[in-house]
Amino acid sequence: MNEQQKYEICKLRNEGLGYTKIAKEVGISVNTxxxxxxRNRNKEPMIKDKDIVGYCENCGKAVVQVKGRKKKRFCSDKCRNEWWNNHKDMVNHQxxxxxxxxxxxxKFSAxxxxxxxxCSHSCYIKDRFGGDDYE
Known part of the structure; x- marks a missing residue:
């Protein structure tokens, strides 16, 4: 269970939802x-130092930000990878x-x-072990 799911569970419980409805909403099992x-009944609330700072640039879900950390743009690694794969023109290859x-x-670029x-593994092998004998 990741931090986003923990936050959602606490938020939904504070709204008065039961275990089953929370499980369906978050997408995990009721037993979880x-x-x-x-496990956390005697601890401080999980959402004490967290706030929703925005929404995921890929899927639009709420993004939870931990205070003192870098600002998040995506709700998960999956969304981050998906977004960058769909926006390759925005990648700054320096x-x-x-x-x-x-x-x-x-001549080649890398x-x-x-x-x-x-330029390739085959050129390396040919140079290292001598000519076209190793094809």
């Missing part, structure tokens, strides 16, 4: 909701490097590694 409340292959002489020497 019951266990959560029985680490794109241009190279010339040490073996075949072909992201992230500034020390590349070969």
């Amino acid at each position: 909701v019951k266990s959560f409340f029985h 680490a794109i490097y241009d190279f010339t292959c040490k073996y075949c002489g072909k 992201y992230g590694n500034s020390n590349r020497k070969f």
Whole structure:
């Protein structure tokens, strides 16, 4: 159970919903909701230092923010990955490097590694072990 689900459970319980309705709303089993409340019944409320600061940019669900942490834009890793995969034009690729292959002489670009020497694994193998014998 993640922090978002814990927050939703506490919020729905404060609104007066029962275990079954909370479980259906959050999408977890009734026994998980019951266990959560029985384990935390003598502790401070879970939502004391949290607030809804906005809504997920991908699915629109409420995003819970923990005070003192970086502002969240997404409700989960799944939503974050989905959003970035659908908005690749907004990704700022600053680490794109241009190279010339040490073996075949072909020009190529690569992201992230500034020390590349070969355009492919096959060129590396050919250079390392000698020519076209290893194809």
